[in-house]
Amino acid sequence: MARYDYVEKAVKVSRREFLGIVGVAGAILWTGAYVATDLVHDRNKYIKMRAQGIYKDDKKSKVRQSHNNQAVTDMYKKFAHNPLSHLAEELFHTKYVNRTRLV
């Protein structure tokens, strides 16, 4: 156990100071929680709207599957032979690029 003969006098926190500390801490926490939940709420709202838009477009479309897309089918017939062909892979597949230094 530490040996000492003198100690700092106790710090008295007045009611006014205590209420001030609690008030500031509460305001910071409340504002932070409000901003965070608002951001998440906004994000969810946009995701839902986007999903609804995609479903709406789907309903309007005559062709709803990508493999039945006439343009894609024509492209393979006239140009890239078949899906996963050597040429298709070369043209459509991306390559890994290290972008960590660009961020």
Added chain:
Amino acid sequence: MSHHDEHSPRVLKHPLISRLFHWGLIFGFLPAALTGFFIWLKPFGEDLQNLIMQIHIVGACILTISCILYTIFGLDRIVAFVRRIFTWDKRDTAWMLVFGGYPQKMLLGKTIPVPPMGKMNSGQKQMGIMMLFGGIILIVTGWSLYAFLPVAPKAVMYWFDMLHLVIGIFLGLCLFAHIFLGVYNWGEFLCMFGDGTQPLHEAEHHNPVWVANEIEPVKGDQTVRPGSQQAG
């Protein structure tokens, strides 16, 4: 510790809760600051950079938890700290005009008269103000960047990033100065990393106003060993 120190009266300068918080800063703020410089400068390969970011985040967790626990369990210490760093008078101006006598002592080997200080000198008060506000900004912007980068407005995140970077660099450099001065003032170093006590004569030399006004003899004799003497 000299024979003289063993029997001279001692004062508890840093209670256990403050020393534990200081360890929290060592294991939290120190690694976060060091890795922060590497995250900024990106001197290493991808794998090591990722590991450094993980260490940065773990350091941030330790720092944040330490601050929360210290606020809850050491509220009186925080109140005392805030009162001290915002209490300024003519002595502080005079102290700053001679830089506390440190350059004269370190560079010229001269000891010049310095205005008497409380528990914190004017330089420590400035550091305290910067650490209080800078630390809060670093924690808030850091966690915002960690958690809300994809969902928060881009402009807000840009300025949070800039604040985090600039304040981080500034406080990181202040940290090196703090470590240097902490080791230079060896008695204070032993006090913070030891049992928190300091010989009274040493405290009287560095913190005369504190010793004169803010300390009192320990009540009861459970912590006072026979042979210890109380100063007049």
